[in-house]
Amino acid sequence: MKHNLLCTSVCLLTLSACAQEDATLRPGDNDHRTLQEALLTAEPGAVIELAAGHFELDATLSLDVEGVTLRGQGMDETILDFSSQAPGTGGEGILATADDFTVENLAVENTRGDGIKVEGTTGAAFRSVRVEWTNGPDTNNGAYGLYPVQVTNVLIENSQVRGASDAGIYVGQSANVVVRRNEVWENVAGIEIENTTGADVYGNRAHGNTGGLLVFSLPELPVKDGRDARVYDNDIVENNLPNFGKEGAIVSTIPAGSGIIVMASDNVELFGNRIHNNQNSNLAVISYLSTGRAYNDPGYDPYTEGVYIHGNEFVGGGESPNGDFADAFVALAGGAFPDIVWDGVSNPDKLVEGEVPADLRLYIENNGDADFVNLDLGSVFAGGEPNVSTDLAAHQGALPAVPQPVDLGAATGGAP
Amino acid sequence: MALRRAQHAALAIAALALAGCAADEGGSGQGPFARYPAKLSAWGLFDGELAHHIPAGGVEPYDLNTALFSDYALKFRFVRLPEGPDGDVEPALYREEGPFEFPVGTVISKTFAYPADFRVPQDGLRPLETRLLVHEADGWVGLPYIWNAELTDAELEIVGGPIEVSWIDAGGARIEHTYRVPNANQCKTCHRTDGERVLPIGPQAAQLNREYTYPDPDGTTLEENQLERWRRIGFLEGTPPAAEAPRAPVWNVAPSGSVDERARTWLDVNCAHCHNLTGSGRTSGLDLRKGHRDRTRLGIYKHPVAAGLGTGDRVYAVVPGKPEESILLYRLESTHPGIAMPEIGRGLVDVEAVELIRQWILEMEPPGPRERAG
Numbered sequence: 001m002k003h004n005l006l007c008t009s010v011c012l013l014t015l016s017a018c019a020q021e022d023a024t025l026r027p028g029d030n031d032h033r034t035l036q037e038a039l040l041t042a043e044p045g046a047v048i049e050l051a052a053g054h055f056e057l058d059a060t061l062s063l064d065v066e067g068v069t070l071r072g073q074g075m076d077e078t079i080l081d082f083s084s085q086a087p088g089t090g091g092e093g094i095l096a097t098a099d100d101f102t103v104e105n106l107a108v109e110n111t112r113g114d115g116i117k118v119e120g121t122t123g124a125a126f127r128s129v130r131v132e133w134t135n136g137p138d139t140n141n142g143a144y145g146l147y148p149v150q151v152t153n154v155l156i157e158n159s160q161v162r163g164a165s166d167a168g169i170y171v172g173q174s175a176n177v178v179v180r181r182n183e184v185w186e187n188v189a190g191i192e193i194e195n196t197t198g199a200d201v202y203g204n205r206a207h208g209n210t211g212g213l214l215v216f217s218l219p220e221l222p223v224k225d226g227r228d229a230r231v232y233d234n235d236i237v238e239n240n241l242p243n244f245g246k247e248g249a250i251v252s253t254i255p256a257g258s259g260i261i262v263m264a265s266d267n268v269e270l271f272g273n274r275i276h277n278n279q280n281s282n283l284a285v286i287s288y289l290s291t292g293r294a295y296n297d298p299g300y301d302p303y304t305e306g307v308y309i310h311g312n313e314f315v316g317g318g319e320s321p322n323g324d325f326a327d328a329f330v331a332l333a334g335g336a337f338p339d340i341v342w343d344g345v346s347n348p349d350k351l352v353e354g355e356v357p358a359d360l361r362l363y364i365e366n367n368g369d370a371d372f373v374n375l376d377l378g379s380v381f382a383g384g385e386p387n388v389s390t391d392l393a394a395h396q397g398a399l400p401a402v403p404q405p406v407d408l409g410a411a412t413g414g415a416p
Numbered sequence: 417m418a419l420r421r422a423q424h425a426a427l428a429i430a431a432l433a434l435a436g437c438a439a440d441e442g443g444s445g446q447g448p449f450a451r452y453p454a455k456l457s458a459w460g461l462f463d464g465e466l467a468h469h470i471p472a473g474g475v476e477p478y479d480l481n482t483a484l485f486s487d488y489a490l491k492f493r494f495v496r497l498p499e500g501p502d503g504d505v506e507p508a509l510y511r512e513e514g515p516f517e518f519p520v521g522t523v524i525s526k527t528f529a530y531p532a533d534f535r536v537p538q539d540g541l542r543p544l545e546t547r548l549l550v551h552e553a554d555g556w557v558g559l560p561y562i563w564n565a566e567l568t569d570a571e572l573e574i575v576g577g578p579i580e581v582s583w584i585d586a587g588g589a590r591i592e593h594t595y596r597v598p599n600a601n602q603c604k605t606c607h608r609t610d611g612e613r614v615l616p617i618g619p620q621a622a623q624l625n626r627e628y629t630y631p632d633p634d635g636t637t638l639e640e641n642q643l644e645r646w647r648r649i650g651f652l653e654g655t656p657p658a659a660e661a662p663r664a665p666v667w668n669v670a671p672s673g674s675v676d677e678r679a680r681t682w683l684d685v686n687c688a689h690c691h692n693l694t695g696s697g698r699t700s701g702l703d704l705r706k707g708h709r710d711r712t713r714l715g716i717y718k719h720p721v722a723a724g725l726g727t728g729d730r731v732y733a734v735v736p737g738k739p740e741e742s743i744l745l746y747r748l749e750s751t752h753p754g755i756a757m758p759e760i761g762r763g764l765v766d767v768e769a770v771e772l773i774r775q776w777i778l779e780m781e782p783p784g785p786r787e788r789a790g
Contacts, residue, residue, distance in 0.1 A: 036575045036599055041447025058578075060753075060760075062601035086578070087751040088487070088596045088763030097601075097696070113724070113754035119696060120611060142754050143724020149699045166724045173699055220718055221701045222693070248720050248727030248743060293719060296712040 060090025072106025075130035133163030173223035211258035219300035255323035308399035338371035558603025679776035736780035
């Protein structure tokens, strides 16, 4: 009898424990334990459902199982709050290091470091996620909101980021990336596509950041020389927030009022964007050399080559150029920055009979009455006087080979 | 015999855990961890009272020249090798660099403990957690066990967790601290040194090349070089004489190496498991392994990438001669989760190591002709 009793109780325990595995996880006494245990014991391909409510997390949640979906009940219903994150428990809210991770329909709030980081995988999807520092812009907020790095096949859609002290959406050293229909505001940089090959960035709304949208390639990194970005149908509006990043980070050098900046990335097509009232400059195309930042990386290409700007709508902007770069302009030409600012720096080693080859040029057409300036800093770097020009005629035409649409395959839901 | 008995015990407990699905209310031992014993004692690594850590037959204690800082916890390390088909111990293979190649079936054990008073560290030791690295046919697995309040055993706790602890430090001050046991994924964060495979970090030639005081069965002690002993008892194959093997300095013992040697060793042990060319810190471009002289990869006049607020308003990772302008030092001096390095496993500042790194940066050669401060 005793034996049977024991068996009964053990069996009950077993049943209830097993049944819970597929159940929705709810906020309780020890939310980190509940969620981290689910992530550690998940089967590959599992869907972990989180109930609506407020989860309080005092440590990073880490995931290393393939194909897991972490799903809440909505970005305003399921809140993962990391306000109480303790020392020594990790540098981000969620860290995923396994392929085909999907996070959707939830919010990550007030992480002390980054929001959601995915590192070194294939397949990462962020859908309808909100990452927010609820106190608004603050130098001591975490750096990145949504942060895939060295990931192949990235989808970020219908998400929101606010308050990041570096970039709200930051895609670094990745390949095959779609960033669409997101809203980013009150970050230092709204969206940053960095050292990434193949990115479609469209339908996003970046407003009220220091800089709206950055397409950058930076030196001294293992994955270099980003290229093939298509940036289209985005609203880049009033990104005039004073820069609140810590010195040292590249974005801390972004002048407040920057709409779109393309720097050192190659083969970039920007079209159909609405770029309004960014008071430093609506759209700037510059080489890394114009930042004046030193680097030691012989394999790095600092030049921006092959940019095609067409069919964009520019309104206002450029009224108050600021920063070193702008100072040079004001000294040279004075007044407001035109809609499209080019530093006029090309790789002198690639000139053919004194001309930049066709596939490496800057093309500008059909942008309404958008105005333009070529600051000709290339001549300054060569020790000469700049020939500052506002003539668009030299930039008529289309990039010979525009970047192809990104194909994410099935891994992230067949997007786009 | 002791070894075999222990394995039986482990198997029996593992079977129990499997049958139970969730054998304990805490939920550790589920999913991929279900096959592991819920209690440390079941591994049979120690004889007598478990907390005394008296190695069972076939279990070797060892120590490292320079170890990872873990909030001042003292660490007690052991390794058990499997028996080969002939009943003898199956040896590990010596490697001059990197961890030795341990056979499948190896169990490496590390207990983290605090004495009540660091001025008498041998007394009143309280073990907090014991981490096992177990070499399975398909790779190494990390298992955190947390000691119970009575210190009679430790239980598998894959999610880790906080433990309140206090001690008197070497200067006589009372320290209250929330110690954090990492979760089983975080084991991998550090131990996946090449970005792919989980591997042991400590047991390598340069780290093991030192004397250890072994207890003798007759109650006396015997001092012996660890490499020599491992060779002598058949734990290690292919070992050169200790004098010919590399030997890492002890980071806080000045005669064991120059400031540069000791600092580079400390960085290698504390940072380079992530900050190498393939580990999880590779995305930063910072490579803190010892033995290379690429100044940019070492952080000298290197801009940060994803440091965010971790820059502390400093522009370069390392500025020679200027520790106060070096991001690397700033991050070692912080415990803020968005700033501190390493990101996991450190909730206190390693004050003495910070001094060493400060000295290293202070004494560093001034910039070469290619390095500009811009």
